[in-house]
Amino acid sequence: MIKRILVVLGGSRFMDSLIQTSLFMAERHGATLTGCAVVDEDLIDPGEAVPVGGGGAGKEAREQRLGIARTGALEATHRFEEACQAKGIAHTTEVIEGNSIEVLREAWRFQDIGLIGVREIFNYGAVEHDPDVVVRLINHGVRPLIAIDSRGTRLERVQIAFNGSPESCKALRQWAMIHATPEVSVRVVTCGDECSEADLEAAGAYVRDHGVSKVECVRLEGSPGATLLAEGEAWGADLIVAGSTGRNWLSRMVIGDTARELVENTNIALFMLH
Amino acid sequence: MSDHSEEHGGGNAGVIRGFNTIGCAIVVVLSIIGLFFMGHGHQEDHAQGASDQPTAEVVDAGSQATPDTQKPSEASGEVTTKLPPLWQLGTVPFVLMLLSIAILPLIGSTHHWWEVNRHKLMIALILSALTLLYYLIFVSPSTAVLAIEHGIPGEYVPFIVLLFSLYVISGGVNVSGDLRATPMTNTTFILIGTVIASFIGTTGASMLLIRPLLQTNAERKHRVHTVIFFIFLVSNIGGTLLPIGDPPLFLGYLKGVPFLWTFKLFIEWLSMSIVLLVIYFIWDTIAYRTEEKKDIVADDTIRKPLRVTGLANFLLLGGVVLCVALLDPAKPIPGTNDLHPFLFMRELLMLGLAGLSLLITRTSIREANRFNYFAIIEVAVIFIGIFITMQVPLEVLKLKGAELGLDQPWHYFWATGILSSFLDNAPTYLVFFQTAESLTHETGPGILTLMGGEFIREDLLVAISLGAVFMGANTYIGNGPNFMVKAIAEQEGVRMPSFFGYMFYSGLILLPLFVIVTLIFID
Structure with a gap:
């Protein structure tokens, strides 16, 4: 029996199918959804080699990427809220800034299952996806989870x-x-x-x-x-x-x-x- | 350095006006520094100081004995310098300086800290102080003073004043427009950048042209290769022909390489430019054919004529070129018998030209260029450290460089090039320049006479110059403008490849060409 579902709002092309699937599962199990968007500065703004004189340009680019990520995280939660409200599904949302692994481990503690986009998580279009993020989440004990692809699914x-x-x-x-x-x-x-x-x-x-x-x-x-x-x-x-x-x-x-x-x-x- | 100067990327006129005020203040401060040093020497000192390393004691020629056993040998009549004691210790600050530049931006806990120019200055000053402390303790107080005099007025001030002047003046020219993004248009953009890079510097040319090029290509999907070839040619290879083109070449000029000597690299420059432009044209033609029709239609529809504003700054840039070409304090002003420019006359005039640019250029032009002083302040603070800390390694190389086993031009081309790919190419150039100098002790055919009676083999100088300039294109960190262009392209929505992704392109395209350059021109 599933009563609580964590929906990881990664802000990617997988978002729509992720939201659809979460709504379907919430309806089927009568579960509450928690939408969680994370702005992970380490993911968006990793340290990178910079030549002498390039620091300003690098900083400017990183600030722009962070801005895109913050906007993307807010948009993702709005889309999720609108979809939940349209279906009348009980839900909460939050946008958290911090290390995505730590944030999700914390959020996962009192959830039955998590739904996550299988790729492009938490980059919100700001940077190239790090394919290891989902793997790292699993390795760090964020499980069980369903990694959703780009097709909305009833998981039948x-x-x-x-x-x-x-x-x-x-x-x-x-x-x-x-x-x-x-x-x-x-x-x-x-x-x-x-x-x-x-x-x-x-x-x-x-x-x-x-x-x-x-x-x-x-x-x-x-x-x-x-x-x-x-x-x-x-x-x-x-x-x-x-x-x-x-x-x-x-x-x-x-x-x-x-x-x-x-x-x-x-x-x-x-x-x-x- | 005020906190305000740390801001950048602002978009309003007030910020730009603030920048201009700061710029004027910097001009004044640099001028005062120049005037201060004018009272500390005359042109002969300067000429000598530009080539001599700090430690200059008389010992047995070729002695490999330990410092304690080395004694002056006036009787023998041979004069040379000796290795400073515990020189390995003396080179540590320079290594730490390079490591700081390379590693601190990569470490999660330090990369934000390193972003602040104040912190870079702190590291540079600490490591400089360690170098001076080394001289004070292990050599002599006068050597420490000589190190400062050699490093700062001898090399740092002319170096940074040139970069500052080019930066300020080229930041006053704006090119805008949105042309049809055909392969011919793009190739022409890159060609123009390649040609002007030698005259206004690779940074100036890159900043001038990258935005209109990206604007022109805004409707196209395939843009990455255009930015990459732009980095190859405009941000690096284009700057080969004059000491103004790329900072290491200017350092060579300060060491006594004639102003127009770099034109000897014309064939290499031309060959690389033509080959790369042809490859680019073919690549872009193929890419253009794979663009979606709606994007091509949009590109045809959205047009804006090319417009160049701040044209007066081109005259000022010409003035900088003339200052560098004509006002070498070690030589008489051309057309005069023995009239030498006074010390720092060149620098004061260049600062004057920069100040003039700040006065006459409309604020809106600098605003459109997102002009700010962050980058030049960053260069200024880091190079204080580089120029002081590298005194010991240069001194050691001068004496022991011949023992490194580097004696073939291709050794220098690849050694300078590979290091320039990952470290700043200016100190890399100086290191190998000094090593090459250590091989030659008298003039002859194919030998260039430098300041202070030093000599360098021209074939080695060609290799070092080409290695430093060409191979800066190998990575994003090989040259400052590479990274600036990448950052601007990303801001405009181009998904640029990662550090190693870029190296895949350079490895695929440039490395085979460098091998060919080695076979045809170097060896």
């Missing part, structure tokens, strides 16, 4: 990436507990011989036990990241569920390669858990 066709690891099991369980509904179609997918047939069937059974009737289990060949994305596209998935695949202490510290590849390349919404 769900592809669950499963390799038998504790992380993928945890992602599957978490998704099933908070989002499994009878109208959802689920495909549990594994690549190569990462998990046994029995484990794959057990994963499917677990999802069925959470009230999902349309469940199929599929074994694919190929490298996990690219295969999951290609198969998700072909099947028409609205959402890919993935956990980090770290198997030792070091890899558990950072998001797995497959999850990173998904974040960087997906055109499908991602449910991420690390």
